[in-house]
Amino acid sequence: MNNNDRVLSIPLKKTDPVELYQPLRNLVASKYSEGDAQKVESVLETLNKCRRDMVERRADLSLPMQRDCLLHYFKCLSMVAKLFTSLSSDADPILFVWYDAFNPDHQDGVSSQRSAIQLEKAAVVFNLGAIYSQIAASCDRTTALGRHLAMEAFKVAANFFRQLWQVFAKDVVATLDLTLVFAEFLHLLFSAQASELELREELNNNDASYALQQHRCALSFISVYELYSRAYELIPTDSAARKHVDSFDQTWVTHLYQKATFFEAEARQRQSSILPKSKRPKFSSVTSCALDHDAECVPEILVRGICCGVRKVLYEERKQTYIDLNLSEYNPFKMMKYGKLVAYPWDMPPPYPTDLAILSSSLVSLSSDILAFIPLKKSEPLNLYESLRSYFVLKYSESVAERVDGLLEMLHKLRNEMLRDDLSLPLRRDCLMRYYKCLCMIEPFFPMNASPNPPIFVWYNAINPQQHSSQHNIHLEKASVLFNLAAICTHIALSCDLTTVQGRRLAMDAKKDASHWFYLMSMFESRKASGTIDVSRHYFHVLDFQLHEMELMFLVPRPDEPSLSGYPVSAYYPSTSGPPLAYDPSSDVTQQFVLGYSNAHSLLQRVCRAAPCLDLLSEVSPVKIKDGNLVANAATLEAPNLALENLSF
Template sequence: MAKSNDVPMLEIPGKKSDVPIPNPNPNPTKMLAIPMKKSDPVELDMVEREDLSLPMQRNCLLHYLKCFYMVEPLFTAISSNPDRIIFFWYDAFDPDYICVDGVSFQHNNIQLEKAAVLFNLGAIYSQIGASFDTTTALGRHLAIDAFNAAANIFLKLWKDFAQKFSATLDLTGLFTESLHHLFSAQASELNIQQQLDDDKNNNDDFGSALQKHRLAISFKSVSKLYHRAYDLILSDSAATEHVYSFDRTWVTHLYQKSKFFQEEAHQRKASILPESKRPKTSSAVQSCPLVHDTESFTEIFVRGFCRSSDQWIPKQQLKYLDLILSEYGPFKIVDDGKLVVNPWDMPPPPYPAANLSILSSSLSSHILAFPLKKSQPLDLYEPLRSYFVLKCSESAARRVEGLLETLAKLRNAMQSVDLSLSTRHEFLINYFKCLCMIEPLFPISESPNPPIFVWYNAFNPQENSSQHNIHLEKASILFNLGALCTQIAASCNLTTIQGYRVAIDALSETSHWFLTLQLEAKKASATTIDLSVDCAKMMCEIISAEISDLKWNFPHPQSDRLTLPGYPVSLLYRKAYDLSTSGPLAENLAHTSIPQYLESKMKMKTCIAETGLGDVTEQFLSGYCKAKSLLSEGCQPPCLDLLSELSPVKIKDGNLVANATLEALRLALKEMSLQETSNMTIEKN
């Protein structure tokens, strides 16, 4: 007989040599995370920095992966070099198990390096997810996104890498599939906890039969995910021993989780039945243990930020524009197509604002540059802070003070007349992100002094719209982002290959902003005509025609012929012209150059000039695009960017604080822009 102080033991079924394991809880609350793989030093590596915070380690891995993809073509060229680079990676669960791969050993040699770095990225996401306090709404939100990101990383490893080479056990199809299911299960479990907590807050303890049925399905789904991870490990004796050598409680944990959620699903499904038809016996398992925490404004803002991320993240891979405008890419393209490195672990240097080989000082007649909308000055800090104090408390206002400060500074900065194109682009996007965060607050009609947004018509500055509606503000910023990108495209030097590619990217980003504007314009009622749905559609048609125009008329390889439009570009311009000369738009645009521009384009003749293009820079950028594509589809959740040094606002101890690192960068960029303007004035004189 067991003594009173003995720990209950559990025999895991499905394994002949079962070993009793402590079983104190039918539903363990801890979240599993995995360790990173270790590597012997290699001259080009920067993937092991344990002295860094988890978010910084994530940034390091993302940065390295993009750089590695850029130089991947070089490894084929040096495969016969006697001083070839050899990669050493140890198993994450068993450091004594090592896999060695060199660039000349097999066809897919560098796949090991890419797979190991991806594994470590998934591991970091798992550790980030496990580090949050999941008894709070904000902690759950961040943990869910982190575990989903880990699950997506291991899905890519399982599908795309695990079958390509024989490496350590942690990189096999069995392990990567198991980890994919494990982290999917943990994200789904936290989603259920959040759903139950929301029901509790809404006094919906019982819910409708439909709600109970949906919950039963959710519990069953989580049970299957845990059970699949458990089955995969027990299906292979080597895998089982491998996990046991790392942590014997893992198998027990997966079994308990699977059993718990299976019984919970059964009970919730049975609770839908009438009392007389319910099973005579019921599970002793209680509902998920939750600690109620009143939803903070920080969580509200983070949720608004994530829900709107598709508005400020273009779906296309704009690799050329990213490396011209972004201050946080691994490289930046400067004069003559040179790639300038950006150290991943420090604020980026103030790059030259003017890129003479790509951007010219005059606007191209081939591309129509739209004017920016003007706005009356507005201090958002005081009215928004007063609203928090009025509706909540002084302490609540302090929790989001960093966001409010950044919001006000960005609005003032984005309207400066002396900014370079790249700096204004950065300010506008960061300000738009902050607007998405505070959108859930509006309308704030109960505030004693709600902010009034006043914006002037870009095509007729005598007209303006004045509203408390935040959608007017968002729509105006979207218009300006699109207009600014047309100015970037029009300033590109189309005699260079990089200038051509940047122009295409800039117009593609323009299309994204104007398409998003169409959706936002419906929410911003009674605005000026430039924010109307019809105007947004017209601008999208113009951009579509201009992109096709560039593809037809700029020299390109013979192989690109198949990607060209199958009908004359002049017809695209005709469609845009018809929209500009009908309805209310006709009167508003009559005094602008838009109708005349479109009319001249309809009369043009197109021809194809064929030439061979390509250089080393082009090869590197192709690899960069592959890395960006690999890291899409849920591998970079936007809310985790709020933990990064690269975000305009950071989450720190549950509060939203201004990022001092970015503030210093903005001052440097502004000073550089002023210096550039001064130099240009001196040159003209």
């Protein structure tokens, strides 16, 4: 295609500083108690630091670090949102002042209404879309990997502006860049740019028949034309929007007109290639291009592996955020004993210490008959690094192997860690999840038929250790890892202190997590893994029945909504010993904060789920993309050992 290769990105909105910690802490202390204020002060401190970094450190931060700061701030902001509705008329107001992103002179800044947080959240969502647009525009689109990352980043930018348009900008009196028309325009613009990059990839797709490829391309040209056309038509029809665009860059309208005209002509030319319904394949939607097995594309193949595998499996809708809040070493928000919340700065490298007080080893013996049902699978050690590296050297070259050396190093490290019996249950769970992501990345290279020394995975039957399976099948490895993830979650569930509501809630979420991993093992890996019977689809039904029986142990009656505090079960459970506690969930500040976090986490998961590969740009990712190479993050290589040293059992 010979049309203009220029892509549009937008600047971030700027804001005036504001002090949040002390006013919000005073509010919590007055509305709840000083003890409650101490429970959440860590979140308030992190909220204040994030906002200060947005204002004062922006020039010092890379684009991915700015993204991480904004994501962390949005979660903190969602946790405290309900506090703003509690500000009394005689309290000092908290005012947020934001300026138009396209007005460099900072004229006509808009202030929020008294005690209103809508403007702040809308502005942060705008900036999240803007930073993703800048990440996309900064990618080297002359390489396959750069085009792929740019495409994914534009998709996420479009998703954020869709949220702004449909949710956050409503009823907000703000500058022109936050109007509904402009939010819809930006959603369409970045959707069009993402679709155009996807179309460019599709034109190089050789994994389908000629007729199918032409059919897909014709549909794609029509889709891209419609997006550019709708974006272009929004501006001239709205006088304020047209005046606004002309004030910062008059070439935008011309650019959109040229794009719409070009793709309209191409779409008309290719309409004859659209197959009739009777000849269309079952799945005819446009997909990313095929994996080109040449030296230039090796990092891209690995990155797309995480897109295909992780998007399908780990980014499935998971509502069990409570287990992560309590136990994950890498979650920067933690729920401690008696409802204390701990939040770590967005730029603090993992691991974060975990308080295991919610787990009670004494209960394991009470449930040993159930615990014995789902032991962990055992595996033989394997030098995965040497085996995979020699494959890349032989199949491609030494330079290609060097480009992915960091991933191979992390893969080997994580496999060794997941087999350690001295790790705590939360540590092993984190390690298994990270190892599974790395397996998704290398899956496209299996089977390694060209390797003289392919990796052989040996796994023993968890139920009958005398049986084992030994084969060069990555799906056996993946199925076994998912099995162990589920088994670990059952061990966590059965280790919880069931005398508290917090312990029962954690146990219930751990049980649901176990069901989630067993289901994914059955759906995505078992059908391709001819291993021991414990990872077969047939055995999944046996395990699922056992998990259902286990669930009866953890049920917590819910008068309104479940408590996320550490109050005794007698607060809800009249049948337990001790007088029932009078408890109103709305009076629990920890409950309110965690519900806000859960809502924000779910929203961000939906918006960003299309592009898990962009996490590889983060400074805290165990494997990072740097200059087109995959490098290991040294800080996370030693994380399990550091966390183990700090644990108090």
